[in-house]
Amino acid sequence: MKIMLGILKAFLKSRIRDKGALFWTLAFPLMFLVIFGLAFGGDSSSSVATGAEEIRYVIYLSEEVDEETESNIIKTSEMMDLKPLLVYSLSDLKESVEKGYDGVEFGISLKDKEGLYEVKAYFNAGAMNKMQFYQSIVKNFVTEFRKTTAGFENIIAVETVEREFTEEPVTNTGYILSGVIAVSISLSGITALIISFGYYRKQDIIKRLIATPLKGSQFLAADIINNLLVSIVTILIIMFFARLLFQVSFNMNLLYFAITYFSSMFLMMGLGGLFLLLFREPNAAMNAANVFSTIMMFFAGVFFPLELMPKWLQRFSSVLPMTYVAENIRFSLGQDYMQLSRFWTINAVFILIAAIAIPLMGRTIFKLEQI
């Protein structure tokens, strides 16, 4: 135990002394937090969906459109929380949509051809990620406008109920940032053993350690604890800044979070170890781990919704461990609901893989160094 504590102390001192590496361990996740929090975070996930925020659009009415139609357009817009801005030429409409003047998000031109309305919707090519959403608004708008014009009231009313299965209301920023925490855990876990085992081996440090009474298991345990400690400091800093910058306070279940944290770190360390075994050369292992992490980061449903992707991409994402790390982290931070049986199964599988991969990597590396 004393030996292990000694080596752990050495590991920690080496981490703290390497100012550059320490800076990156802390700064990289923070950059992720700030960039993605600011870029994708909003006040509330449902603000757009429910129309809680007024959406501005620009409208051009052709000459034959009468005042009554104009008033029906205003009425329909008010009903749908839309704010119309009237322009007097098609070129003005297109320019407003293209440049986004006055916060305009899309445009509509309307012609009245003897009872048949010709409606043309104009979308900005730069907002292709919102195109579907705007198309659906225009479609709804036209349906409602036709009913308003006919003075027809819906026969069947629709009442919407928005369900939340988390203890506290979830915000978009909180949801995204919990994903960022999952990314941070995965990235620090997957590179952890490559850095220590790979580079120490390259520098013949492991060979020298073998000549001492230190056991391989003690070295491995100290290294794992060192990485866990550094990573948890990073997570705490992320959470502190999430609160400070975005007022996100996670409704954390400490037990679930601790279990998720340990199992995810162990799994990722194990995977990093497998990369090291596969490539031997630490730089190659690091590159392979980086590519794998990049792929996971984009396909794990942290930044892009998986549900809108085709089935084969969803199946691909279901074999990526970061998908499950993100799912567990969101659940343990109160950002999403999941079945407890699923939670425990995921953690058990993580631990099982780590229990095989980490000792296998440690034993193989030490054996190689004994030759």
Added chain:
Amino acid sequence: MRNQLFKSLLISGLREKETIFWILLFPLIIFTIMVLIFSNMTGEDLNFKMAVIDNSADGMGSTIIHQVFEGISTPESPEDDPLYSIIDVKNKEQALTLLKERHIDVIVEIPENFNQNFNQVVFFSKISSVSSENKPTIIVESVPMRNLSKLASDVMKQILAEVNLEAAKRMNISIPEAMISTETVGQTQDFNYADYFLAGILIMGFFSTGFFNMGINMTYFRRKGIFKRFACTPINNSTLIYATILSNLVFMVMSFVILLIYAKLFYHVTWAIFYPESILFILLSALLSLSFGIFLGSVSKTPNGASGLANILFFPMQFLGGLYFPVFDLSPAVRWFVYINPITYLAAGMRQSMGLMDAPLPYFTLFLIPILWTVVLLLISVKIFKWDGGEIA
């Protein structure tokens, strides 16, 4: 001599597996990921799972609703999934459990008094007006935090709105017809994600070379005293700088060619990247990325320091420069960075010149801002650059 130096720098760079990987191969990986995600995020494969709870007794209203549901839960062809799959549930509690556990996306409930209210509206609404609480109501329950659930609920509302229109027609109420068409403004050719990302990843590859190869190389030369050693030889130090710049330019060309061949072969990109104005933006990107490299090489004392600074600058610049996703509608808190970021102008300019989408920026700024950055970076570099300061200085 310059040629020999250039050749040796190029060969030594090509021998570095790291250089090959990050400058030549990594852009292909990012390109593939981005095109796969964005070109497939169309929702064409959507299949919502819905639980229907019918608390009403048999009647005309609920029969119409069930007919509609039957229509939307029937696939267009046997090999396709229907838009909605109806999952059988015994009661509301079971449906809520399924919704909670993500087995279904939406719950549609037909209340007990639905048929009674429906009949009243259909048969007596012309005689007396029906208050909103007495209208037949369909309850749609969803989880707005989940994309699929939110979408399932929105689409269901649209379907029910159409049902209303259909019902109005059957009641001989004259509803004006409307024809909807769409136009995308700010693009001159058909939008293509592969071309969109080709421009973005191309710039990313150039800046990776500038930041991580050029910048770190220059710091390394100074740190290891290579500049000083060259000073003792007949070779001018500036020759080494020219050779470094030239070798990095070749890396950029290689990165461009490999990416283009890959994108052409597998994603059928157009040749729009070779339009004269696009080539101008490519050249400007190369120039600016080299300027950033020279700047890094001038301000950083060690290769590690240069690498750190390169990461600090390049990470936000690439994500908030519109290389991967549109940035002009981001929150005001980050928009200032978008507008001072030269990558924003290069990416927007290149895409505009390729006819993909018009830049929502004044035309002259697309050139002016990157040129200003280049000039300022080079001036600062000239001012602070030192030939010595290394380990053996």
